[in-house]
Amino acid sequence: MQTLRQDIAYAIRQMRLSPVFTLTAMLTLALGIGATTAIFSLIHTVMLKSLPGVDPARLYRIGDGQDCCVEGSPQDNWGMFSYRFYLSMQQNTPEFEELAAFQAGGTGFSARRGETDHIAKPLGGEYVSGNYFSTFGISAFTGRTLIPSDDQPNSAPVAMLSYRTWQQEYGSDPHIIGSTFILNGHPFTIVGITPPGFFGETLRSDPPAIWIPLNQETVMAGSNSMLHRFNAWVRVIGRLKPGASPAALPDKLTNLLRGWLVNESGFPAEWMDGIKSQLPKQTIKVVPAGAGVGVMKANYSASLNILLAVCSLVLLIACANIANLLLARGASRRTQTSVRLALGGSRQRLIRQSLTESLVLSIMGGLLGLAVAFLGVKIIVALAFRGAHYVPIDATPSLPVLGFAFLLSLLTGALFGTAPAWLATHVNPAEALRGANRSTKDSSSLSQKSLVILQATLSVVLLTGAGLLTRSLEKLQHQDFGYETDHRVTISLSAPYNSYPQPKLDAMYRDLQDRLSHLPGVESAALAQYTPLQDNWGEIVIRQGHGMPNMNDPVGTSWDHVNPGYFETLGQKILRGRSITVDDTASTQKVAVVSEAFVKRFFKPGEEPLGTLFGLDLPKYNAVYQIVGVVRDAKYQDPASNGPVRPIFFAPLTQRVQYDHPLMQAMDDSTHFIEGAILKVHGSMEGLEPQIRRILADVDPNFTLLSVQSLEAQVDSNFDQQRAVAQMTGLLGILALVLAAVGLYGVAAYTVERRTSEIGVRMALGANRLNIVRLILRGVFLQILIGLAIGIPASIGCAKLISAQLYQVKGWDPIVLGGSILALSLCAFLASIIPAQRAASINPVKALRAE
Numbered sequence: 001m002q003t004l005r006q007d008i009a010y011a012i013r014q015m016r017l018s019p020v021f022t023l024t025a026m027l028t029l030a031l032g033i034g035a036t037t038a039i040f041s042l043i044h045t046v047m048l049k050s051l052p053g054v055d056p057a058r059l060y061r062i063g064d065g066q067d068c069c070v071e072g073s074p075q076d077n078w079g080m081f082s083y084r085f086y087l088s089m090q091q092n093t094p095e096f097e098e099l100a101a102f103q104a105g106g107t108g109f110s111a112r113r114g115e116t117d118h119i120a121k122p123l124g125g126e127y128v129s130g131n132y133f134s135t136f137g138i139s140a141f142t143g144r145t146l147i148p149s150d151d152q153p154n155s156a157p158v159a160m161l162s163y164r165t166w167q168q169e170y171g172s173d174p175h176i177i178g179s180t181f182i183l184n185g186h187p188f189t190i191v192g193i194t195p196p197g198f199f200g201e202t203l204r205s206d207p208p209a210i211w212i213p214l215n216q217e218t219v220m221a222g223s224n225s226m227l228h229r230f231n232a233w234v235r236v237i238g239r240l241k242p243g244a245s246p247a248a249l250p251d252k253l254t255n256l257l258r259g260w261l262v263n264e265s266g267f268p269a270e271w272m273d274g275i276k277s278q279l280p281k282q283t284i285k286v287v288p289a290g291a292g293v294g295v296m297k298a299n300y301s302a303s304l305n306i307l308l309a310v311c312s313l314v315l316l317i318a319c320a321n322i323a324n325l326l327l328a329r330g331a332s333r334r335t336q337t338s339v340r341l342a343l344g345g346s347r348q349r350l351i352r353q354s355l356t357e358s359l360v361l362s363i364m365g366g367l368l369g370l371a372v373a374f375l376g377v378k379i380i381v382a383l384a385f386r387g388a389h390y391v392p393i394d395a396t397p398s399l400p401v402l403g404f405a406f407l408l409s410l411l412t413g414a415l416f417g418t419a420p421a422w423l424a425t426h427v428n429p430a431e432a433l434r435g436a437n438r439s440t441k442d443s444s445s446l447s448q449k450s451l452v453i454l455q456a457t458l459s460v461v462l463l464t465g466a467g468l469l470t471r472s473l474e475k476l477q478h479q480d481f482g483y484e485t486d487h488r489v490t491i492s493l494s495a496p497y498n499s500y501p502q503p504k505l506d507a508m509y510r511d512l513q514d515r516l517s518h519l520p521g522v523e524s525a526a527l528a529q530y531t532p533l534q535d536n537w538g539e540i541v542i543r544q545g546h547g548m549p550n551m552n553d554p555v556g557t558s559w560d561h562v563n564p565g566y567f568e569t570l571g572q573k574i575l576r577g578r579s580i581t582v583d584d585t586a587s588t589q590k591v592a593v594v595s596e597a598f599v600k601r602f603f604k605p606g607e608e609p610l611g612t613l614f615g616l617d618l619p620k621y622n623a624v625y626q627i628v629g630v631v632r633d634a635k636y637q638d639p640a641s642n643g644p645v646r647p648i649f650f651a652p653l654t655q656r657v658q659y660d661h662p663l664m665q666a667m668d669d670s671t672h673f674i675e676g677a678i679l680k681v682h683g684s685m686e687g688l689e690p691q692i693r694r695i696l697a698d699v700d701p702n703f704t705l706l707s708v709q710s711l712e713a714q715v716d717s718n719f720d721q722q723r724a725v726a727q728m729t730g731l732l733g734i735l736a737l738v739l740a741a742v743g744l745y746g747v748a749a750y751t752v753e754r755r756t757s758e759i760g761v762r763m764a765l766g767a768n769r770l771n772i773v774r775l776i777l778r779g780v781f782l783q784i785l786i787g788l789a790i791g792i793p794a795s796i797g798c799a800k801l802i803s804a805q806l807y808q809v810k811g812w813d814p815i816v817l818g819g820s821i822l823a824l825s826l827c828a829f830l831a832s833i834i835p836a837q838r839a840a841s842i843n844p845v846k847a848l849r850a851e
Helices: 002-017 019-048 083-092 132-136 163-168 214-224 249-263 269-281 295-332 334-342 347-384 399-425 429-434 443-477 502-517 566-570 596-602 662-670 688-699 711-717 720-754 756-764 769-801 814-840 844-850
Strands: 059-062 096-103 107-113 121-128 158-161 180-183 186-193 210-213 234-240 286-288 488-494 522-528 538-543 556-562 574-577 591-595 613-616 625-631 648-652 676-681 704-710
Touching (some): 002 347, 019 720, 083 096, 083 234, 083 249, 096 132, 096 214, 107 488, 107 704, 121 214, 121 704, 132 234, 158 163, 180 210, 214 662, 249 269, 249 286, 295 347, 295 443, 295 720, 347 399, 347 720, 443 769, 488 688, 502 522, 502 676, 522 556, 538 596, 566 676, 591 596, 596 648, 688 704, 704 711, 720 756, 720 769
Parallel strands (some): 158 186, 556 648
Antiparallel strands (some): 059 234, 096 121, 096 234, 107 180, 180 186, 488 676, 538 556, 538 613, 574 625, 591 648
């Protein structure tokens, strides 16, 4: 321990004597370790961190599929279920202590606190089973949690608020427990506040602010309730009994599901042949859920892995720089080391002292890297969730993150400090003291050149990857969306789900559209059940004269209800026929405008779609809608998808279909409540939101404005993840280039210093300044060429690994590769030209006299 203290004190003293070296090394390490630690912190939070509560290791999710299936058709790999099947699972899985259900995706409520709020506020919420909180082992911060008796058909309506909402929206008012909230026009009593660290079972941006028992969904939705339909809309997590094994559960639950689909699901008889043919593909997996539902894990794991790989490469470049610095310093101390060896010092003692110095340096760089990591997490979250009001990801380093940073610092110091220490001590003292460092072929020089080649190789790989991701983002942002994004404003709102009769709804919508159209700066306004990039339901399409289609074929399509002027306001071009007009009323023929993809899927080439009749789901309804127009294909779902556009048809908001099947009727009734509006504007949007909020309150006080933003910004927000990855990769690529340039400069400068006598001899024998500059540049660019020879094939190979993250960009992109080569070559020239000029300025007489 005494020797260790002496070595640490010596290391600190040497660092104080070389402040430029120390600062450069610490900053280099801080950037490399800090970036890697920031990504590890996100990976820990998104993929590894357990839910708060009791014994999360016994929590298991039933199903792991992420696809949404509210229409209830087979899902193959199931992850969402109907409430009725959830009850069946409860009865048939004694292996679980408790089995909790919760709404997938959540919902938005318009909320007013008793009579104190005159204008409704938007609150994101979630329907959950009564045992939801007890399943996770969550206790209330104040008040009580929801309990099973709250989740009964005739129970009093109660709800729980999140701690954050209680604190930020209601000032931590202690009297909120027991107070009444008006949610979508219905009174609910607040019975408790969740603990501060609980944001729900799913890590996501803008987590739920309020939790409501599942059985209250029938109160809120009325005849549109999905509680007792076959619709799949809830996810399920259970707490396994002590000693119970989950191994046999997937087969058991899969068999239960297949039997339920045939015998108890309530699907129309016409669907049964198709469902039975798909039964072998219907499976349920049981996966650990200690970290909750991994929606963010599924959505962001690929991006985080890319960033982790990029940061690891940057860390390698940083470590190569540190190794170069240590090699250079070891070479400069060669005489000192030789004296120590000549006086009897052991190589082991000198290596340990040098290694201690590098470890102290790396640990200090790691501590500085924690600050970089803290800032890095904030930057990445801000880039990836630009439109979110809140993301429950804590940038404060946790114990696992601190441990990771400390371990990474130790490994960096040990791995990249050992070789320079070993090389520095393996010299012949007699030769070193005679000045034998004139050799240009010593092991230190070769090691430095090898490290420079490594830096050049990794820099090309990083720059190429960053270039490909940036090109992909550019193509995403400038693709043809099928509608105009400039001078368009989207309004997202929560409509009052009261049982308004059709005439009242029509009058309300006309009033709202008229008021919005007459706002200053607004040219036109249109209402819709869904605006672009909102969720769309999918249904089975059946043409007149055709029977039930094969369920194994793609037969589904999205649909939307819109009012007159929608396509004109949005800028989506009608290609054939006509648009929806004011003449399409409740008493006229039910009409639809279909997309190009709809025509391609359901009509043969050359077949005329205009005037054709079709319907949904059942053959007896195959003549409901008449096609009156064909609209241009547009991106209504994920605009980042490389796949084909999904078919869609548009029907008038004013036209309701009368079905004799109760589920079909309930489905149609639920689709006439708007969730958005489109405005075509000119000029600034400033002051528009307060005016829209007042109009909504005047038309119906239960209308809640969720957001107002330009359509361009709404579309752009879908690329936040790609933008974050591209920008962070670009920044790290630039950092790698700078680090490589610093390494090149250091090697070139050290080469000039070591070859001073040789350069003096060359100049004395007639070499001019240009010859000397060429000599130094040739040595540097030889290393760069070797790095490029390795780096270009490696870049192409790495591009294939990230091909799933690229949009209409190939791994072999000559522009990106050429730009990477040019950038590295330019940095290499700038880094080496200064040492080269210094070499050319050497006075040969002084150089030979010094030797």
